[in-house]
Amino acid sequence: MLDAVLFADLVTELPSAVRLQRLVNTLRSHFGCGAVALLQLQQAQLKPVAVQGLLRETLGRRFQVAQHPRLAAILASRQPVRFPPGSELPDPYDGLLAEQPGAVVPVHDCMGVSLYVEGRCWGVLTLDALSPANFDALAVLQLQQLSLLVEAAIRITELEQANRALRQGGLPTVGTSTTAAQQYEIIGQSPALQQILQELDVVAGSELPVLLLGETGVGKELFARQLHRRSGRAERPMIYVNCAALPESLAESELFGHSKGAFSGALSERAGRFEAADGGTLFLDEVGELALSVQAKLLRVLQNGEIQRLGSDKLRRVNVRLVAATNRDLQQQVKQGEFRADLYHRLSVYPIPIPPLRERSEDLPLLAGHFLEQNRSRLGLRSLRLAPAAELALLGYHWPGNIRELEHVISRAAIKALSQGAQRSDIVILQPELLDLPGSQPQAPALEHIELPVQGLKQAVNQFQQQLIRQALQQHQQCWSKAARALQLDASNLHKLAQRLGLK
Ligand SMILES: Nc1ncnc2c1ncn2[C@@H]1O[C@H](COP(=O)(O)OP(=O)(O)OP(=O)(O)O)[C@@H](O)[C@H]1O
Ligand SMILES: [Mg+2]
Incomplete structure (x- = not known):
């Protein structure tokens, strides 16, 4: 019966995230347990890709295998591993079970299995039950058999992703997780973010200069690194230039290099950042802070595609992809004469605005x-x-x-x-x-601080709920579905509750 459901999902065309999510949902109801999670191994860490019965924030966590002995034990075995209720090993999901948020679950039953795709360890599947003797020998055996189907679903999902990437002319994500990709991972699943990531993938494959715009702290540097990683220049360096920290007097030699004796202190010949980025990407961060005189020199290089080390006559051809970022309003700066219009047009061939956090509360x-x-x-x-x-x-x-x-x-x-x-x-x-x-x-x-209820517990609880719902609605411009999410309720349940409380 269960196999039939899983098989049906395997052959149906489904968005990959949906397929894996349905898989863990089905497994959870089959095993009648509190939580199921599918985690992908990325070098030394495990990344949850689909969870059921755990708080949503779990999806943003990255579990370091070395710090989670249960996950390490599951990874180390080709057979399912069951942790008896009395196991002393710390549980990675302590405090994260959705049914009892924050509670220590003293006795509970866990098992997990490592998953292999094309002979390589892909990650793990974990199951947690709130009751102590949930998983018997039969359950362990079933987990072993079902893990084959899970592996097949993952394989299909990966093929679909690679296929989509190929159609879009980008690089497949499968198996490209590097240390840098992890260190600069962009977390989030909001539609706004997903759309930017897709756009970034498409433009990464082109040679167009990209201008990343957005308020301070939105992640412009992360997006710049991702753009480079997903471009055809990924194997070449991305050279970072902080324009805000580039004093006018040194800017030219920093960017273009200098010959020996070009100025006092130029003890030896040195290449600049442009040459260092040859074949790769030059990232001009905080580009709005660039002094006007430096802007003029930069523009000249961009127009000619040639640089000249300070104090040298030799022209050198460099091939760099430009990515720039700023939290300033460059157009406004252009109007005020603080930024050259011609340079602005060269840099902003492909502008990508990154929305502030308040606009992607998901x-x-x-x-x-x-x-x-x-x-x-x-x-x-x-x-x-x-x-x-x-x-x-x-x-x-x-x-x-x-x-x-x-x-x-x-x-x-x-x-x-x-x-x-x-x-x-x-x-x-x-x-x-x-x-x-x-x-x-x-x-x-x-x-x-709550006054003891004069009107009885039930009424006080109702009042408290009313207050929370009103607040959530207010914070989300009266949008019920967003308020429901903020309250971690199903939208339909929120409507019912609000009706019962006389809020509608
Ligand atoms: N989506 C994200 N996922 C994970 N971390 C993020 C994300 N976005 C931003 N960060 C983190 O937030 C911090 C700020 O990001 P970043 O330095 O890229 O901001 P910025 O847009 O360049 O800001 P500024 O304009 O002030 O330079 C960094 O530590 C970065 O790792
Ligand atoms: Mg920055």
Whole structure:
């Protein structure tokens, strides 16, 4: 019966993310367990690609295998591994089970299996049950058999992805995960972000200069690196130039190099950044800060395609792909005479605006999960997560500093939690007060501040729910589906609840 469902999904044309998600859903109901997760191995870490029964933020976490002995044990075995309820090994999903957010699940049953695709270890499938004796010998045997179907589904999904990439003229993503790709991974699944990534892939394959635009902290540098990695120049260097840190007096020799004795201090001949980037990409970051005199020199090189080291007559041809980024309004700067119009037109052949975080709040839980796991690992905590009210507070904030600010807010809150007495062996749950968001009101009253209900518990709970729903709606411009997501409710359930509470 189950096999039939899985087989049907294998042969049906489905978007790849949907296929793998349906697979874990089906497995979860078959095994009657709390959570199922499919994680892809990327060198030393495991990346969740589909989860069911775990908080959504789990999708942004990257689990370092060396730090998670259960995952390491599953990877090390070709057979399914079952961890008996009494197992002492820490659980990577502690505090992340959706049914009991934040709770320590004292006895529970887990098993997992490593997955192999084309003879290579692809990743793992894990199953967690909240009751202690959920998985018997038969379940372990079934897991072994079903893992073959899971492997087939992954293989099909990868083929489809490679196929799509080929049609778009880009590079296939399969098997191209490098250390750099991990270090600069772009987290998020919002439609806005997905669209940019697709666009980036297409334009990466061209030789066009790209101008990345967007507020501070939106990730322009990450996108520039991704553009280079996905371009035909990926094997050649990407040379980074911070235009804001380029003093007018040194700019020319930095960019174009100099010959020996070109100026006092030029003790030997040196190539500039343009030559270093030959065959690759030159990334002009903070390009809006470039001094006008340097702009003129840069323009000349871009027009001729030739550079001249300072103090030398020799013309050298260089072949670089230009990528520039700025958080300034370049068009405005052009109007004000601070940026040359001709240079602006050369750089902005293909502008890519990156939307601020507040316009892609779907990415927020994933990004938060990503930074939570980083901090958990860095601080050596057993588990680190947000209280639901803290997540609401993050969703309600306007993030002028975007993702960089989110990263700092979470790191600071984690350290504060520790300094206020949280133990490394606890499940550390960050409350909204710890986030210390500037100018924001606490989203939900801290429990100790609630007046004892005069009208009875039930009515008080109703009132509290009404208040939370109104707040969520207000923060999401009365959009019910966004409010539902913020409250981690199904939209239809939210409608029902609101009706019952007399909000509609
Ligand atoms: N989608 C993302 N996933 C993971 N990390 C991200 C993402 N976007 C941004 N970051 C992180 O946020 C921080 C800020 O990103 P980045 O430096 O690229 O911003 P920027 O747009 O260049 O900002 P500025 O204009 O101030 O230079 C970095 O630490 C980066 O790794
Ligand atoms: Mg930057």
